[in-house]
Amino acid sequence: MSSPGQSVPTDPSPESMADLLSQSDSWRPLRRGEVVEGLVMRVYPDGLLVSVGGKSEGFVPLREMRTLADKPVKVGDTILATVLRPEGEEGPALLSVDRAHGEKGWRLLENALAEGRKISARCIGYNRGGLLVDVEGVQGFIPLSQVAPVPRPPQGEGDLAQRVGATLHLKVLEVERKRGRAILSERAVWHEEREAQKERLLQELREGEVRRGRVSSLSPFGAFVDLGGADGLIHLSELSWTRVERPEEVLQVGQEVEVYVLKVDREHRRISLSLRRLLPQPWETAVHRYQVGQLVQATITRLTEFGAFARLEGGIEGLIHISELAERPLTDPRQAVREGETVTVKILRIEPERRRISLSLRQAQAELAL
Numbered sequence: 001m002s003s004p005g006q007s008v009p010t011d012p013s014p015e016s017m018a019d020l021l022s023q024s025d026s027w028r029p030l031r032r033g034e035v036v037e038g039l040v041m042r043v044y045p046d047g048l049l050v051s052v053g054g055k056s057e058g059f060v061p062l063r064e065m066r067t068l069a070d071k072p073v074k075v076g077d078t079i080l081a082t083v084l085r086p087e088g089e090e091g092p093a094l095l096s097v098d099r100a101h102g103e104k105g106w107r108l109l110e111n112a113l114a115e116g117r118k119i120s121a122r123c124i125g126y127n128r129g130g131l132l133v134d135v136e137g138v139q140g141f142i143p144l145s146q147v148a149p150v151p152r153p154p155q156g157e158g159d160l161a162q163r164v165g166a167t168l169h170l171k172v173l174e175v176e177r178k179r180g181r182a183i184l185s186e187r188a189v190w191h192e193e194r195e196a197q198k199e200r201l202l203q204e205l206r207e208g209e210v211r212r213g214r215v216s217s218l219s220p221f222g223a224f225v226d227l228g229g230a231d232g233l234i235h236l237s238e239l240s241w242t243r244v245e246r247p248e249e250v251l252q253v254g255q256e257v258e259v260y261v262l263k264v265d266r267e268h269r270r271i272s273l274s275l276r277r278l279l280p281q282p283w284e285t286a287v288h289r290y291q292v293g294q295l296v297q298a299t300i301t302r303l304t305e306f307g308a309f310a311r312l313e314g315g316i317e318g319l320i321h322i323s324e325l326a327e328r329p330l331t332d333p334r335q336a337v338r339e340g341e342t343v344t345v346k347i348l349r350i351e352p353e354r355r356r357i358s359l360s361l362r363q364a365q366a367e368l369a370l
Contacts, residue, residue: 029086030052030056030058030083030086030087030093031083031086032083032084032085032086033082033083034082034083035080035081035082035083035100035103036052036053036058036080036081036082036083036095037052037078037079037080038050038051038052038053038058038078038079038081038095039051039076039077039078040073040074040075040076040077040078040079041057041075042075043073043074043075045062046061046062047059047060047061047062047065048060048065048073048079048097049092050079050081050095052081052093052095056087056092056093057087057092057093058081058083058087058092058093058094058095059091059092059093059094059095060079060081060095060096060097061094064084064095064096064097064098064099065096065097065098066098067097067098067101067137068097079097080097080100080101080103080104080107081095081096081097081099081100082095082096082099082100082103083095084096084099101136101137102136102137102138103137104136104137105135105136105137105138106138106175106177108135108136109135109138109140109172109175109182110175110177112171112172113172113173113174113175116171118169118170118171118189119135119169119170119171119172119184120167120168120169120170121133121134121135121140121167121168121170121184122134122165122166122167122168123163123164123165123166123167123168124139124164125164126160126161126163126164129141129143129144130142130143130144130145130146130147130160131147131160131163131168131186133168133170133184135182135184138182139180139182140170140182140183140184141181141182141183141184142168142170142183142184142185142186143183145187146173146183146184146185146186146187146188147160147163147186147187148186148187148189148190149187149190168186169186169189170184170185170186170188170189171184171185171188171189172184172185173185173188194229194230197228197229197230198229198230198269200229201227201228201229201230201271202230202264202266202269202271203266205227205261205264205271206261206264207261207262207263207264208260208261209260209261210258210259210260210261210278211227211258211259211261211273212256212257212258212259213225213226213227213228213232213256213257213259214226214254214255214256214257215251215252215253215254215255215256215257216231216253217231217253218247218248218251218253219247220236220246221235221236222234222235222236222238222239222247223239223247223250223251225257225259225273227259227271230271231271232259232261232271232272232273233270233271233272233273234247234251234259234273234274234275235272238262238272238273238274238275238276238277239251239275239276240275240276240279240315241276241279241281241282241315242282242311242315242317243301243302243311243317250275251275257275258278259273259274259275259278260273260274260275260277260278261273262274262277282314282315282316283316283352283355285314286314286316286350286352286357287350287352289314290312290316290347290350290357291347291350292347292348292349292350293346293347294346294347295344295345295346295347295364295367295368296312296313296344296345296347297312297313297342297343297344298310298311298312298318298342298343298344298345298359299311299340299341299342299343300337300338300339300340300341300342300343301317301339302339303333303334303337303338303339304333305322305332305333306321306322307319307320307321307322307323307324307325307333308320308322308325308333308336308337310343310345310359312357316357317357318345318347318356318357318358318359319356319357319358319359320337320345320359320360320361321358321360323362324348324358324359324360324361324362324363325337325361325362326361326362327362327366336361337361343361343364344361344364344365344368345359345360345361345364346359346360346361346363346364346367347359348360348363
């Protein structure tokens with residue numbers, strides 16, 4: 001058969017032609033509007049000749065295969081097409097790949113849901129509820145709750161707009177063809193990949209290693225750092241050698257840091273990290289920087305019934321006993337100082353082996369008054 005465009009076809013050999021025909025369905029009459037699967041028998045510049053079962057053939061004109069513009073077709077390929085005109089006296093059946101494009105998408109979605117496998121789709125838009133994607137001609141929806149939290153969870157339409165045009169890897173959550181409904185999840189794929197990365201990282205990590213990561217979140221008890229596949233926790237006590245009330249005092253979300261691997265609990269899949277282990281220990285240099293009788297600046301950090309704790313430069317914390325806060329007897333340290341106040345104190349005693357330093361506000365004020 002010659003093409004409507006009188007072009008030279010790309011013909012398979014008689015043997016391969018017989019093989020292709022043998023793979024097609026047994027003959028049955030085609031119906032207008034029916035979606036059929038066929039084998040490409042010949043490729044013309046102006047269309048495709050397709051076997052659609054038995055000895056039936058159909059022709060797909062170029063104008064009905066625009067969706068294949070970026071997908072070169074060759075003899076032996078399988079395509080889906082909608083019957084525009086059944087085979088008859090006018091010639092072979094007239095088919096449209098473009099009009100069957102959505103059918104391919106629905107089949108892809110239904111198979112992916114049944115098999116639990118992931119698919120790829122291009123993001124074509126967004127609304128306040130989530131992202132819109134194109135799955136082989138079918139519009140799918142990713143609810144905001146199912147958008148992957150990387151590089152960070154979307155917080156508004158500005159973040160969602162940045163995803164438009166990107167190719168996303170998705171799991172199918174729900175398909176209702178009659179309602180034209182396809183719900184997908186990017187988060188499910190992200191979670192699976194994250195778990196696989198975490199398992200590899202747990203096997204690779206060694207206690208005592210120094211790793212580079214990014215602060216992923218902060219909590220009242222510490223900071224979580226993404227090490228490239230798994231989050232490790234820097235407990236509040238491991239953020240600094242000095243007392244830290246809140247992790248925000250030391251770190252910010254998104255900040256890159258080097259951390260020391262304290263412990264890898266493979267059984268419970270937990271990673272403990274430290275920031276302070278990579279910092280100089282203040283007491284290692286305290287005996288060289290401070291001397292008994294020296295007057296220094298200090299910041300009041302805590303008040304107790306027996307006195308006030310004050311932090312010196314370099315992070316060392318010392319105690320001002322309540323008897324050393326003022327010349328007059330006090331019943332409450334708040335009668336002399338308040339938290340956050342900077343004062344001048346005198347060093348009374350240094351005990352590096354016990355990591356203690358005793359201070360006096362009363363004696364410092366007396367010396368300054370001379």
